[in-house]
Amino acid sequence: MKAIETNRLLLRNFTAEDASGLFDxxxxxxxxxxxxxxxxxxxxxxxxxxxxxNSDDYVAVCLKGTCQLIGDLFAIAGDEPDTFSVGWHFNxxxxxxxxxxxxxxxxxxxxxxxxxxxxxxxxxxxxxVASQRVCEKLGMRHExxxxxxxxxxxxxxxRPIFVDTRQYAILLKEWRGDRE
Numbered sequence: 001m002k003a004i005e006t007n008r009l010l011l012r013n014f015t016a017e018d019a020s021g022l023f024d025x026x027x028x029x030x031x032x033x034x035x036x037x038x039x040x041x042x043x044x045x046x047x048x049x050x051x052x053x054n055s056d057d058y059v060a061v062c063l064k065g066t067c068q069l070i071g072d073l074f075a076i077a078g079d080e081p082d083t084f085s086v087g088w089h090f091n092x093x094x095x096x097x098x099x100x101x102x103x104x105x106x107x108x109x110x111x112x113x114x115x116x117x118x119x120x121x122x123x124x125x126x127x128x129v130a131s132q133r134v135c136e137k138l139g140m141r142h143e144x145x146x147x148x149x150x151x152x153x154x155x156x157x158x159r160p161i162f163v164d165t166r167q168y169a170i171l172l173k174e175w176r177g178d179r180e
Contacts, residue, residue: 001056006106009099010062011073014053018060019045021069025091061090061103070094073107075120082118084111088134095130101137108138108175118172123149126164139175140168 003012014022023045026037039045052058052072059073071090078085086107088100111117124131126145135142148162155161 001059001110004106004110005064006102008064009103009106010064010067011059011103011106011110012062013056014049014058014060014072016046016049016053018053018069019049021091022049022072024069024093025071025089059107061088061099070099071103073103075107075111075115078121080118082116084115084117084120086111086120086122088131100131100134104134104138108170112172112175119169121167121169124166124168126166132166132168135168138170140170141174143167143169 001013003010005011019042023039023042026039026045026048037048039048052060057074057076059075060069061071061073062069071088071094073086073088075084075086077083086104088104090100108120111120120140121143122131122135122140124135132142144167146165146167149165150163152163153161
């Protein structure tokens with residue numbers, strides 16, 4: 001993907017230099033949906049970066065002035081070619097400054113304009129209030145909540161712990177209506 005600049009950020013493909021920054025927030029993910037992506041060590045971080053840099057599904061989010069990796073976005077094509085599952089994961093040290101919203105706005109504009117997206121949707125765990133707020137700031141609708149939808153970890157007896165998951169979505173016509 002071609003790099004995208006916002007006021008404070010640079011969105012681009014991953015590079016080999018991103019392994020340390022990725023490890024910073026994936027060695028101990030705060031949100032359960034990222035538990036399966038946990039990185040045990042720098043070897044795993046380098047391996048993950050190699051995988052991501054060969055795909056446009058994951059977008060590195062860097063501070064514009066320093067090119068420091070602070071998080072990532074994803075946009076994965078759904079069953080319909082004009083539908084994308086989207087999401088974000090940021091280093092906690094950069095939370096609360098609106099950076100996830102700024103990055104996601106740029107990604108949404110790219111998907112609607114360059115990829116001819118018709119519909120974007122996101123799954124957010126019921127207890128992930130910060131991501132729910134990002135969805136709402138982006139103008140996404142809460143379409144419903146799936147109870148005990150998915151499990152990312154097991155309890156001490158090895159039984160899956162299921163979490164409730166909200167689905168948010170926005171259509172191209174809604175995105176354009178908010179901005180015209």
